[in-house]
Amino acid sequence: MRGTVLVVAVAAVFAGTGCSEKTGALTPAEQHRIDSEGLVRRADDLIFRYTHDAGRRDAGWEDRKASILVTKQSVIIHKNEKLGLEITPRTRRYVVVRRDGTRVRISAGGGKSAESWSFIPPDDAAGWVTDIRAVIQVTERGTNR
Numbered sequence: 001m002r003g004t005v006l007v008v009a010v011a012a013v014f015a016g017t018g019c020s021e022k023t024g025a026l027t028p029a030e031q032h033r034i035d036s037e038g039l040v041r042r043a044d045d046l047i048f049r050y051t052h053d054a055g056r057r058d059a060g061w062e063d064r065k066a067s068i069l070v071t072k073q074s075v076i077i078h079k080n081e082k083l084g085l086e087i088t089p090r091t092r093r094y095v096v097v098r099r100d101g102t103r104v105r106i107s108a109g110g111g112k113s114a115e116s117w118s119f120i121p122p123d124d125a126a127g128w129v130t131d132i133r134a135v136i137q138v139t140e141r142g143t144n145r
Helices: 001-018 028-037 125-143
Strands: 041-054 062-070 074-078 082-087 095-100 103-108 114-118
Touching: 001 074, 028 041, 028 062, 041 125, 062 125, 074 095, 074 125, 082 114, 095 125, 103 125
Parallel strands: none
Antiparallel strands: 041 062, 041 114, 062 074, 074 082, 095 103, 103 114
16 A cells, blocks of 8 residues: 555656656757847747647547747747748748637648647737738748749
8 A cells, every 4th residue: 555655646746747848949050040020929938739640540639748949930839949830931831720719720731641749839829820820821832833
C-alpha cells in the first residue's frame, strides 16, 4: 500500500511539471527574424489539436502544447526550437485557415502529407484568422497558384 501511494505521489509531481512546461522560447536568430518581419500576433503555451492523414484509414490526432507566432510574412507553430508548422512566402503546399466557433484551424498539404493544427486563441479568433489568411495570401502570390 505504501509503495502505491509513493508511485501516485511521484506521478502527480511529474504530471504537474508537465503542465507548466513553457513552449515559447526562441533562439536569438529566430527572435531577430521575428523582429525583422514584424510581429502581428503571438500566443504561447496553447494546446493544439494536431491531426494527420485526415479522411484516411490511418488518420490520427493528438493534443500538443505549443506556441504560435504570426508576422507579416510567416506563421510559425513551435515548441521552443522544435518546429511544428511554418508558413512563409517559400511555402509550396496548399494551406487554408478557417474559424470553427472559437477554434482556429490551419490545414496544410494534401493526401498523405495532409495535416491540421487547430487551437483556441487567447482572444479575437476572427482577427487571428484574418492575420493568418494575410500570410497565406502572400504565399499564394509567390507560387502563382
